[in-house]
Amino acid sequence: MSHNQLNYLEELHAAGYRVTSQRQAVLDAVCAAGSHAPIEKILLHVSKLDPSLNASTVYRSLAVFVETGLVVMAMDQGRKVYEIANTQPHHHLRCRVCGSMVTLNAATTSSFFEQLASSYAYKIDMDHLVIDGICKSCQ
Amino acid sequence: MSHNQLNYLEELHAAGYRVTSQRQAVLDAVCAAGSHAPIEKILLHVSKLDPSLNASTVYRSLAVFVETGLVVMAMDQGRKVYEIANTQPHHHLRCRVCGSMVTLNAATTSSFFEQLASSYAYKIDMDHLVIDGICKSCQ
């Protein structure tokens, strides 16, 4: 979950966005909030780092980070969750009943994506898929 | 998009929910709104059917329908979209650039899901997946 902050901020800058103290704080908060963090968790961490930082700025910063690919947004049970973009995309199985999550083997998903890419002439660009199901113990 | 209303309402009842005129109107509106309908489209159709129907009732009805499986909710670009549950689940490829959507061949996805099911002892229960990518003409 930690991030090389300089590198990330350079990417921001390279994408034509300004590097501000607020954006740095939001990015730190996303890191601190861990994986699959819903907005309220991020807001909580932000307010620790800088209580004067306005919530609308947090929403706008997240939109910028998702736009530039620094942060990945996924949907978990109808809720948006955020996390720092890893070098490797990763995907999950989530149990509808108990909510537990399993991280999928990369080979399985990438062969599926490759198949889609060749069948449909699509360049698949999916960082973080959550597939619903029912786990063994809940079945 | 049409639905056998009686059948659907029986299912509601069987699940322990009451069948009300408001819920019938919301279900009709979901049908009328077509596939991948965002909430505002559903609200629009609802208000045509019954202008006095409160928006909070629409939200609550949709939650009940999703809960009972009468309606499928999916995420499209961070927005919730709804549609009447078909007998067959179906999945899409969506182009990040132009927004066009392709419906995936069922065989491709089901073999992927079967593989996941056997590898992880999960019962996959996914009605409506949207996979992002970039289509041929936008690449």
Next chain:
DNA sequence: TGCCTTCCTGCAAGTTTTCGCATTAAGGAT
């Protein structure tokens, strides 16, 4: 360093979605 342009932020207002509570009505039982 200091200026200048333009983007970003905070604030306040607006919109969307959720929630609590009193009233109404569904549907089972008599």
Next chain:
DNA sequence: ATCCTTAATGCGAAAACTTGCAGGAAGGCA
């Protein structure tokens, strides 16, 4: 058909999220 229990609705308020705008700061350039 009527009563009774309790879930569902509508309303108002609150929470969550977005947007417009004026002031402030980032960062390019001299």
